[in-house]
Amino acid sequence: AQSVTQLDSHVSVSEGTPVLLRCNYSSSYSPSLFWYVQHPNKGLQLLLKYTSAATLVKGINGFEAEFKKSETSFHLTKPSAHMSDAAEYFCVVSDRDDYKLSFGAGTTVTVRA
């Protein structure tokens, strides 16, 4: 069975400082991993995905994530936070290349001016 744990329910950063959102996963197979972002009153949008190619994945809006099999982690980072990054972020795992995605509980990011 697959599952995802997002280690922080809330992260607060100052504008211009780095952002780190932590995600650990459990999977019986070689997983596919995703990060989605949800801005207030909007649908979720795919930020980036890992599907067994390069372990460092670059996404939209300056975000990137690194797949570490030995640590079963897929942490999301951004070097410099912007006010527009304030949103909820979901880590997602799929271990059978099918429609059964497992979503984490979400991390809410606030950005201080």
Next chain:
Amino acid sequence: DVKVTQSSRYLVKRTGEKVFLECVQDMDHENMFWYRQDPGLGLRLIYFSYDVKMKEKGDIPEGYSVSREKKERFSLILESASTNQTSMYLCASSLGWEKLFFGSGTQLSVL
């Protein structure tokens, strides 16, 4: 850009009512999904459809049914609404499994 449209942003219903949530996508996607989103629980899959008139149960199908009579439209039905079905409902569509496109959600309150 893909557009997934959910018919209502907010709905308030009474316990026992039959509730229809409608979702339309404009990109000819084969797959459509209904999720519910609750604080601290993330998203949980209710039903999935991979073609017209085809459906699969997700993780929490109890108390829900779905209808897909046309490729672009996927309806979620609460046969007899209960207070524990108060939630944010999200519809999504996709071609494959690697990228889902989501609607902006329907916040349902059952009183």
